[in-house]
Amino acid sequence: MNSVSIPVVPVAPSMHGMSRRRVFGAYLAEARSECLRYMRAPGFMLPIMMLPTMFYLLFGIVMNGSKGADVLRYLLVSYGVFGVMSPGLFGFGVSLALERDGGLLTYKRALPMPPGAYLLGKMLMAMVAATVVMLLLLGMASMLGHLPLSLSQAGLMLLTGTLGVLPFCALGMLIGTIIKGQGAPGMLNMVYLPMSFLSGLWVPIDALPKALRQIAPIWPSYHLHQLGLAVLGMRHDGVVQHLVVLAGFAAVFFSIAARRLRRYG
Numbered sequence: 425m426n427s428v429s430i431p432v433v434p435v436a437p438s439m440h441g442m443s444r445r446r447v448f449g450a451y452l453a454e455a456r457s458e459c460l461r462y463m464r465a466p467g468f469m470l471p472i473m474m475l476p477t478m479f480y481l482l483f484g485i486v487m488n489g490s491k492g493a494d495v496l497r498y499l500l501v502s503y504g505v506f507g508v509m510s511p512g513l514f515g516f517g518v519s520l521a522l523e524r525d526g527g528l529l530t531y532k533r534a535l536p537m538p539p540g541a542y543l544l545g546k547m548l549m550a551m552v553a554a555t556v557v558m559l560l561l562l563g564m565a566s567m568l569g570h571l572p573l574s575l576s577q578a579g580l581m582l583l584t585g586t587l588g589v590l591p592f593c594a595l596g597m598l599i600g601t602i603i604k605g606q607g608a609p610g611m612l613n614m615v616y617l618p619m620s621f622l623s624g625l626w627v628p629i630d631a632l633p634k635a636l637r638q639i640a641p642i643w644p645s646y647h648l649h650q651l652g653l654a655v656l657g658m659r660h661d662g663v664v665q666h667l668v669v670l671a672g673f674a675a676v677f678f679s680i681a682a683r684r685l686r687r688y689g
Contacts (some may be wrong), residue, residue, distance in 0.1 A: 451541045458545035459552055462515065472553055476507030477560045485569045494658065496571045502625040504561050505645055508585045509620070511553035512592025513612050517547050521601030521608035543597070550589050558585035578654045584648070591644040591670050594677030602682040612657035619643045644673045
């Protein structure tokens with residue numbers, strides 16, 4: 425009998441066999457592709473950038489600009505937090521839900537790339553969008569509102585917005601693992617809008633009824649808002665506490681969402 429030779433197909437190297445340079449390159453390529461994908465989607469980026477800046481221009485500078493610097497500072501923080509929440513919740517949650525439904529997440533798992541590169545890419549995209557929002561608001565407050573801000577205050581506000589998006593990325597990721605793609609935008613709006621109101625972003629927290637003031641600390645947006653007020657010198661206590669709570673929110677939501685992704689895809 426003639427012998428049959430079976431060609432041996434080389435197996436692609438696993439992540440453990442990849443060099444650190446290749447792993448870093450994979451993370452970088454995924455982050456770059458995510459950022460480019462959303463930057464080329466004006467239907468996503470324009471509302472994220474325009475809504476908080478338009479609100480601050482209208483309700484902050486035009487309607488309340490004559491009421492003093494403290495009002496402008498308070499509204500700068502309020503609409504800054506409002507703007508930072510959006511790329512975390514919608515950029516992460518809606519896209520994750522849609523891509524799970526469309527099978528893209530399953531396809532990406534089959535690619536020779538680190539498993540965390542997909543999530544890290546979305547996280548960096550949200551941080552870039554939050555940074556742009558904060559830069560626009562700071563520029564508007566300084567040039568149009570003539571708000572006196574020191575370089576350290578502006579830098580800390582920018583850092584607060586850039587890192588403050590992470591708890592909302594985690595919350596969006598968790599909702600994206602629970603809700604189907606078509607239902608994700610509506611569900612996220614049901615979280616986004618009430619959380620903004622109940623955190624004192626639209627109405628000062630002291631003006632809310634007592635029952636609502638008592639439950640305000642359960643929202644990450646409340647703690648980010650208080651942290652932003654402390655950066656601008658309008659609060660002088662609880663900074664460490666708010667940082668710990670925000671880090672705790674991010675860690676808990678991310679861990680639950682990651683477990684759901686591993687189990688359900």
